[in-house]
Amino acid sequence: MKRLLLPWLGFALVLLAAPLVFPQSAALSLLSQMGTMVLLCLSYNMLLGEGGMLSFGHAVYSGLGAFGAIHLMNRMAEGALAFPMTLVPLAGGLTGALCGVLLGYLTTRRAGTTFAMITLGLVELVSACVLMFPEVFGGEGGISGNRVIGEPVLGISYGPQIQVYYLIAGWLLVCAIAIWALRATPLGRILNAVRDNPERAAFIGYDPQRVRYLALILSAFFAGVSGGLSAINFEIVSAEYVGALRSGAILLFTFIGGSAYFYGPIVGGVVGVLFSSWLSAYTQAWQFYLGAFFILIVMTAPGGLASLIDQGWRILRSGAFDTRMAVRAIAWLAAALPVLAGLVLATEMAYQASLGSLAEAPLRWWGWTVDVHAPLPWMTALLLMSGGVAALWCWRGQGGRS
């Protein structure tokens, strides 16, 4: 029981303490986005990791859940409906689940590649529908709402971002525990069985289609909750919420985190938001970095970041981590950092050069000016990369990761 409780207490503590460590408003909005993305990735992994269902359309459920939530908020603002803001994400979840009931019935009839293809079609279909019915979905501009409605309850108006953050954190904690608990239910186990061998699952009495369908409805519920939280957080829901890009991001982040581990999507969601929201504030090339990082992870650690964490944890616990290993790790970092520095320098210069129809387009970095048309910075970048790669080569030659 202790082994079970401790990680959850730790998780709750992190959620509780995060805004105290990063109280800036930018950090707070970043943390709020992380919360919703983590929940979305967790719900996605119910399909990918637990059920072996590679969906390219998971954003459909969170997006439609978000639309449900924003409509409810607007009815509440009109005074047509009395409903506590705290429970609006639940309405988002129910909307998501309802969409799961309707759409999942079609998508889950097949598994494997066919399932993946159907979900791809579904995204296009739903995206088109969202633009076709502007009265419901607000067209290109989307639908905006207001999360501050009526008098504050117990001092909570959800006006300040910190209150929204804690709303997200609370829902995330509850939903994460629920998703975790679902794994240890009969349906959860049979879902694993269907993932491993759907045919055999049928011969032990289970209908694999039914199992996938139920899993999808549950997953769509949690995706909808995440969508509802996003609606409260941003107070606007637009067509891109259901789009292929967002679906792709969920898939990417979950893979980066590691779908074979329960906490993989948590890591993936956090890292993903760091890339898409934090890094994007500094560089336009963030998608390039995200793509490169994704390829790096898939090639070097197919189990995702969680598998690296797991390996590290095992080494630490077995007491095998000694000075030699520490030196090796530091040596690796010392070799990898120049590669990264060179790569970033080259990428940024290339981006700047592509923008530079103006005669002079120097790259400015923290008061540091780089002339992207001069040969010296390019040679520096090349030198850094080749030096680092050579060092990594030597590092491998001396025994690799062991």
Place this chain on the structure above:
Amino acid sequence: MTAAVALSLQGLHKAFDGNPILRGVDLELLAGERCALIGPNGAGKSSLFHLVSGRYRADAGRVTLHGVDITRQSPQQINRLGLARSFQITSLFPRLSAFENVRCALLWTLGYRYAFWRRIGRSHEASTRALAVLQQVGLAARADVAAGELSYAEQRALELAVTIAADASVILLDEPTAGMSRAESAAMVALIREVTVGKTLLMVEHDMQVVFDLADRIAVMDNGRVIACDTAPRIRANEDVQALYLDRRRHG
């Protein structure tokens, strides 16, 4: 004998792309009897298994299980009515532990169905029964090992465990000793005998030693038909069977 008929096949036909595989199979299994299905490769034994267990649909004919027509039922429906089968090529849940494999096979029978509001660990009945079955097939010590990481013989034993776990009354085993050494095969025969006590068993088998050891009756298939079904001595004396096997020897 006046024992009830457990499984009855009547005039089963099946063709693939116009090629007839089964051409009117008739077979009746009495409750509690062990029947071996033999015959040359391509005789239609495995197809017959797939048809009875619901993986294929019959083009014509009828299959009844304890008097219930199961001809048009899905594999899961047939399983719920009390028929379980194993596979010639091991078919397990590779990423789940041996214990989970067996426990999953028990869930439907224990009434858990698609429940997602109950904790599986709370069910002592499921755990105890799963462990008992693992014990029976000699895998208790390997309960926590992922099925995909077990040795071949262990996987075959687990295949049997998953098949018998839910206590189905009719059991279909598809070449349970395929690819095994003599000693492993003998151990498997003993095991099958033990776990199928009181059950109706239909088994495809190539190893005649296994067939004569286990079976009360032997059904011989050739060219999509059951050409004889009788006790071992009578099958040995059967002229059609002799012709079939002599013929094969002469040509092969």
